[in-house]
Amino acid sequence: MxxxxxxxxxxxxxxKPGISYSLVEIDITRGNLDPLPISVSPFFADEISKEKIxxxxxxxxxxxxxxxxxxxxxxxTGLFDTLDKESFLQKPDIAHLKPRFEDWALxxxxxxxxxxxxxxxxxxxxxxxxxxxxxxxxGAKMVDGFSLTTVPTNWRRVGHxxxxxxxxxxxxxxxxxxxxxxxxxxxxPKTQRVKKLAIMDQDGFNxxxxxxxxxxxxxxRFNPTNQMVTYLSYFRNMxxxxxxxxxxxxxxxxxxxxxxxFAPRFSPDGKKIIMSLAKDGNSEIWVRNLETNIQEKLxxxxxxxxxxxxxxxxxxxxFNSDRSGYQQIYVMRSDGSKVKRISFGKGIYGTxxxxxxxxxxxxxKLHKGKFFIGVMRTDGSGERLLTENFYQEAPSWSPNGxxxxxxxxxxxxxxGQGFSAKLWSIDLTxxxxxxxxxxxxxxDPSWSSLLGN
Amino acid sequence: xxxxKILKNAFLVVLFGLIITACATKKxxxxxxxxxxxxxxxxxxxxxxxxKLDALxxxxxxxxxxxxxELASGVPDRVFFATNETILTTASRETLRKQAAWxxxxxxxxxxxxxxxxxxxxxxxxxALGERRANAAKDYLMTYGVSSDRIKVLxxxxxxxxxxxxxxxxxxKNRRSVTVKAN
Numbered sequence: 001m002x003x004x005x006x007x008x009x010x011x012x013x014x015x016k017p018g019i020s021y022s023l024v025e026i027d028i029t030r031g032n033l034d035p036l037p038i039s040v041s042p043f044f045a046d047e048i049s050k051e052k053i054x055x056x057x058x059x060x061x062x063x064x065x066x067x068x069x070x071x072x073x074x075x076x077t078g079l080f081d082t083l084d085k086e087s088f089l090q091k092p093d094i095a096h097l098k099p100r101f102e103d104w105a106l107x108x109x110x111x112x113x114x115x116x117x118x119x120x121x122x123x124x125x126x127x128x129x130x131x132x133x134x135x136x137x138x139g140a141k142m143v144d145g146f147s148l149t150t151v152p153t154n155w156r157r158v159g160h161x162x163x164x165x166x167x168x169x170x171x172x173x174x175x176x177x178x179x180x181x182x183x184x185x186x187x188x189p190k191t192q193r194v195k196k197l198a199i200m201d202q203d204g205f206n207x208x209x210x211x212x213x214x215x216x217x218x219x220x221r222f223n224p225t226n227q228m229v230t231y232l233s234y235f236r237n238m239x240x241x242x243x244x245x246x247x248x249x250x251x252x253x254x255x256x257x258x259x260x261x262f263a264p265r266f267s268p269d270g271k272k273i274i275m276s277l278a279k280d281g282n283s284e285i286w287v288r289n290l291e292t293n294i295q296e297k298l299x300x301x302x303x304x305x306x307x308x309x310x311x312x313x314x315x316x317x318x319f320n321s322d323r324s325g326y327q328q329i330y331v332m333r334s335d336g337s338k339v340k341r342i343s344f345g346k347g348i349y350g351t352x353x354x355x356x357x358x359x360x361x362x363x364x365k366l367h368k369g370k371f372f373i374g375v376m377r378t379d380g381s382g383e384r385l386l387t388e389n390f391y392q393e394a395p396s397w398s399p400n401g402x403x404x405x406x407x408x409x410x411x412x413x414x415x416g417q418g419f420s421a422k423l424w425s426i427d428l429t430x431x432x433x434x435x436x437x438x439x440x441x442x443x444d445p446s447w448s449s450l451l452g453n
Numbered sequence: 454x455x456x457x458k459i460l461k462n463a464f465l466v467v468l469f470g471l472i473i474t475a476c477a478t479k480k481x482x483x484x485x486x487x488x489x490x491x492x493x494x495x496x497x498x499x500x501x502x503x504x505k506l507d508a509l510x511x512x513x514x515x516x517x518x519x520x521x522x523e524l525a526s527g528v529p530d531r532v533f534f535a536t537n538e539t540i541l542t543t544a545s546r547e548t549l550r551k552q553a554a555w556x557x558x559x560x561x562x563x564x565x566x567x568x569x570x571x572x573x574x575x576x577x578x579x580x581a582l583g584e585r586r587a588n589a590a591k592d593y594l595m596t597y598g599v600s601s602d603r604i605k606v607l608x609x610x611x612x613x614x615x616x617x618x619x620x621x622x623x624x625x626k627n628r629r630s631v632t633v634k635a636n
Contacts (some may be wrong), residue, residue, distance in 0.1 A: 190617035216612060218576065232580075237565075237607060239580070260584055260608060263577040276581065278608065281539070281588030283581035304581040320578065326537070327578055350575040364575050390619070393575045409572070416617035444576070 035081040036170070037108050040071045042085065043115035043130070044093040052119035056126050056152040063092065063117045066130065069159030070113060072203060073177045074166065078432035083109055096133060101140045110137050113166060120149060128152050132162045134169060144169045156205060157451070164450070176398040177202060180448045181405065182220045182229055182246075183423060185209060186441040190412065190419040197231060199246060202447070204437045210246060219263065219394075220244075221446045224356075225270035229446075230254065232262045241275050243290070255288045255295050263306045268314050274298075276306040285319055285336075298336035309353045309361075310334065311378070318342075318352040318361050318378075329363055331378060342380030347372075351393055354378070355401045360428075362395035362404050373406050375428065386430040399449045402428055405436060407443040514542055515625035520615045524564075524632050528555045531631040532590060536571070536624075537582070539589045549590060552632050553597030563635045566590050568608045571624035576610060583608030583630075590630040605635065 043063030045053065053062045067085075074080040088095075089103040096114035104112050115132040133145035144165060148158050157178055164175030185198035197210040197217050211217055211233075220231035229244045233251075241261040244251040254261065259279035266273055267287075274287045277297075283304045288295040299305040303323035310317055311334075318331045329343040329352045343349040347367030354361055355375075365372040365385065371392045374385040392408040405425045412419045421443045423436035436445070509517035515533040524530040530552075532545035541549065556562060568587030570579035587606035595601055616623040 191614050193612070216609075218580075218612070239608065260580070262580045276577070278581055278584040281585045281592070283584065304578060304585065306581050307575070307577045320575075322537075322578075327575075348574075350578050366573070369573075391572065411619040412617055414618070414620075416619075416623070419617060 035079055036110055037083055038074060038080045038111040039083045039088060039104060039107070039109040039113065040067045041088060041095045041112060041114045042067045042092045043117050044096055045117040049117060049119040052126065053117070053128065053152060057155070062155060063115070066115065066117065066155060066159045069156055069203070070163050070166070073160065073163035076434060077167070078427060079171065083107060099135055101137050104137045111135065111170065112137055126152055128155060130158045134166055156201060173402065174400045174450070176400050176403065176450070178451050179399060180451070181445050182222060182448070183438065183442045183445040184217060184220065185438065186421050186443060190416070200438065207439050210244065219444050221265050222448045223266045223270040224268055224449045228270070230264040230266060230273050232264065241273065263308065265309050267310050268312050274308045274310060274317060276308070298332070307351050311354045312356055312358045318354055320350045320352060329361065343376070344380060345383055351395065353395050353397060355397050356399055357401040362397060364393040364395065373404060373426065384430070386426050387433055392424070394444055396446045398447050404428065405445045405447055407445060509622060510625050513621060513625055516544060520626050524552055524634065525555045528552055530633070531629045533625060534586055534628040536628065539582070539585045541589055541593060546593060549593045550597055553594045553599050556594065556599045556603065563603045565605045565607050565633045565635045567631045567633060568606060569613060569627055569629050570611045571627045572611045572614065573624060574611065579610035580608050583610045586630045590632065
């Protein structure tokens, strides 16, 4: 299937002497078969800083660790080939001051990242200052850089912010590394799964569990504007949509509905939650304004209407409905008017999710016993299937609209053994499918926006 | 030339005979199975997988007794559904009438009807489908005289399968609504 999208990779190396800020560029609109060779020099730290940081974080060489965070992020995009540190000829401190470009060109590196870590004391508290520079080897000049001062425990986030800067500079698109993923952590046999809300950094580190597993929880989704999460909880056997503040741990039921509420998602401005209400055998789509507490019914049809998702401008809602007989994807205005079916391909279509760029809708498709994750334009044209498997669903977009994360479940054997659920990600091009490592089995991923400062 | 022709014909005759015999054998086996439909379930245990499915599923609705519990003595606790369907089969209606009769006799009992879906659908749609199935059962119980305030519905979607298999028979057992005593 991927061959269909296999197009000539285009990798642009634009040399414009005189214009210092656009030397190396990557065209990431197509699959990239020849990733850009890049060197991440270990960040330099002087002995005094090293000792201080070791006391704070119990990490021997934070500079090396930060460079590993960056390297890992960039390599996983599939767009960069991170070169082996063993081949580096220049010492980190010297390279950071002024690289000997010939040395880096010799190992075929086209881009170099250098940096420096120093410990600082501000108001008797320990801080770290991290400086980074991005160098164009062929152009023989520095093209970007910044420095950040933060508490020592924030060091991984600094690595992510540097990765975002590099990605942005080299691809022309915003990054997605300083983000988190909320998901449902799963354990136990298939017939009695214990599920907890979990959150981790985008690269799988810093996993925290937000619920204890006493009640079933499903489908957590981030507020795109802050650190609030909405999800479905079976607390007291009353399946309802909840709102959770992940900073304070405070949670509350959303609205007062006379039946099961489920499939929640925030509006792009973060002020409303759109969801389904199931009552008397009929599921309709409702929206509740969290500021005014006004709730409103958007669909009115005896069929199942669920999985709503707003367009990024908030003017439209896509959802799935079986009003035509089987699950298909529909788009309507956000006031519920002008309902239009957009999926007409063979099979059953569900879980439409509007891309943050606005031009595409990601979906799950079931056809001939196989599950696909795909994308189509918002009028239903240009359907492209990215990946096929025994069971997978629930796509969620990276904040820059480049990557789709979803979950996949395995088929059990004749004895009913061998069940697992894992998170996977795939590039919009259909390339670079990757297992997203989690501490436990996992499902229902939702990607946060870029974190602020 | 003639000899070749004769041999050829003879061969065809023999071959034809073999085919007929094969067909006849097959047919007779099948008839035996069909004729003893009463002991189908028992036979299914030792029969080959396809016949086993035949005995345990009608269309793709489960008709076996594995996983079926009792709401009360002689009253099955669950009914099964076809893929993506919420229609009650004849057997399901019979089960629900038994449940309703028992509930009418035991008027202090309240129940929760739990609706379930198999794993071959998206999570959110399955939650809605489970709710629809539970309500199909609830409505039928109400038709047979059980008041609505004694029946709560609870959809689990695909979250609580009884059979962890990934095959049509397992899925058919999981597409169900189960009436559970709540007090």
